[in-house]
Amino acid sequence: MFSRFGKPGLTRRTFLQSTAAVAAATSLPRIANAQDKVIKIGFLAPLTGAVAAWGKPGLDGCEIWAERVNAAGGIKLSDGDYMVEFVPYDNEYDPAKARTGATKLIREDGVSFIMMLGGDTWPGVQPVADRTGMLFSTLLPSDLGPDTTTLIAPAEVHPIYNVTAVEWMAENRPELKTAVMCAQDDALGLPSVATYLAAFEAAGIEMQGEPLLFDPATTDFAPVVTRLISSSPDIVCLDTCYSDYVHPICEQLFQQGYEGQIISCTADFYDQIIAKTSAEFMEGFLFQFPDFDDPALNSDQVNFADPNGFFAEYNKRYPGQWGAVSWEYASIMDLWKAAAEMAGSSEPDAVIAAMKEGGTGKHAFGDARWWGKELFGIENALVGDWPVVAIEGGKATIKEFRNIPAWYDKHGDLLVKHMKAYDQMWDQRG
Structure with missing residues (x-):
């Protein structure tokens, strides 16, 4: 597998x-x-x-x-x-x-x-x-x-915007020191793995083992999660897993008693995850995509017309x-x-x-x-900027907008290092 x-x-x-x-x-x-x-x-x-x-x-x-x-x-x-x-x-x-x-x-x-x-x-x-x-x-x-x-x-x-949530998490939850990660082994998962590894290293968060890569054909996530949380990590990172993976992984984390921080690129249809787990379990779940009824999107910096009406x-x-x-x-x-x-x-x-x-x-x-x-x-x-989103009270909430080029100016060498390690730089992909 x-x-x-x-x-x-x-x-x-x-x-x-x-x-x-x-x-x-x-x-x-x-x-x-x-x-x-x-x-x-x-x-x-x-x-x-x-x-x-x-x-x-x-x-x-x-x-x-x-x-x-x-x-x-x-x-x-x-x-x-x-x-x-x-x-x-x-x-x-x-x-x-x-x-x-x-x-x-x-x-x-x-x-x-x-x-x-x-x-x-x-x-x-x-x-x-x-x-x-x-x-x-x-x-x-x-x-x-x-x-x-x-x-x-x-x-x-x-996957570069994923650094923003890790950076925010490290500043706001400094007690979180260790992390594990899983991802499907494909063109969406691998560059995201490299990005999260760079972000965790920049934040001083220790990885407990190599990222766990699973076959995209996987349907049974119980053994994936069992292996993932065996080291009792502070953070479980779901990388850029498809929603068809995020949902069963979260269910397994809930059923197997995980109580730490979860961070993911996406949390599509998170209301369904809450229904299968609990609001308490999903409280504080960090990801990168807001609901467009969020008041923060009415800021003058936002260039999407009438986001609340569109939503x-x-x-x-x-x-x-x-x-x-x-x-x-x-x-x-x-x-x-x-x-x-x-x-x-x-x-x-x-x-x-x-x-x-x-x-x-x-x-x-x-x-x-x-x-x-x-x-x-x-x-x-x-x-440019990208939002950091947390589930609070069962609702996606923008915590902050963070600047991606500003992170890269400080830590770009780490991102390049990990991209190269996973053969994800443009000259490696061919």
Whole structure:
């Protein structure tokens, strides 16, 4: 069940060397200009399967975003106003299906921009991006490299933002001295493991053993948790486990009597975890994604329009489905819309140039800068502040916004060290 450096499935290097992938991409025409006063945006993400919680809620949020924009007159380009329409394609978190989806969205649907979750699916898409010049976005900056010139990470800076909760925890809970960690062994889990290790080391928190990596096919988490807490750690870190893993792991921690601190990248549908454990057990659970009814989001620094209203409408339409990505793809569209209107065009080259003008951008949580040369080989990640969130009284609560570049300026060498140890630097991923 457990491995340390296993890399299941296709790697970026092997996929990019696939002659079939390249051949398929070479024949693609580039269709970037909107037709019939409608701009089509591709949504290429897992809508079913184990990773659907980081795809489908984002599509639902985008539909609300589109209705708002269209009701306000659409996207204003140099040759008129355009309505916006999302075209989804379920890649099921599979590289080959993602390649097929990208091809269809460009060739048949004529999209002007494609949003992805990224991760294991990006190697399937990169040949298409290279051949067509289509602009893609990812929620995982670890996809970035010097050759990914048409790929941007403008909303989520996974996994680097995970350092903020560890830093906050170390300052506010200094009695917590030891930690253990588990994660699925894949392109989402491994860079996050490296990031948490760097954050714990920077905070002076001792790791009790190597991170426990489990096969993504795991369904029985009782032995995982038994092994995880055998050393009686102060902190259990769930890394960037999918919600399908976070829920049963938390249930097992509860059933096996764990009473320490839990920290995780996400806590999607945390009300369901509380229902299966208890409010007391989940009190103080730290993660990185707020509910958008949080009063802290009404701050002047926040660049997401009417977050409380968006949250209310989302929950009215999709009760119980709010999660980490419910707002992120919509936030990317805010940046894309502003850039397209600045450029007066939906052409990918024009949009990315306008988006990166001046080296800064309006991130959802405040002004940010385009960054990443040292870590990714390219400055295509929009990085600034990120919230630290704790469950208090059964409700997600923003404790503080913390600056990611400020942490990196102090501890970047640790992050690079651990990324290299897990083969997660851009020049190691190929």
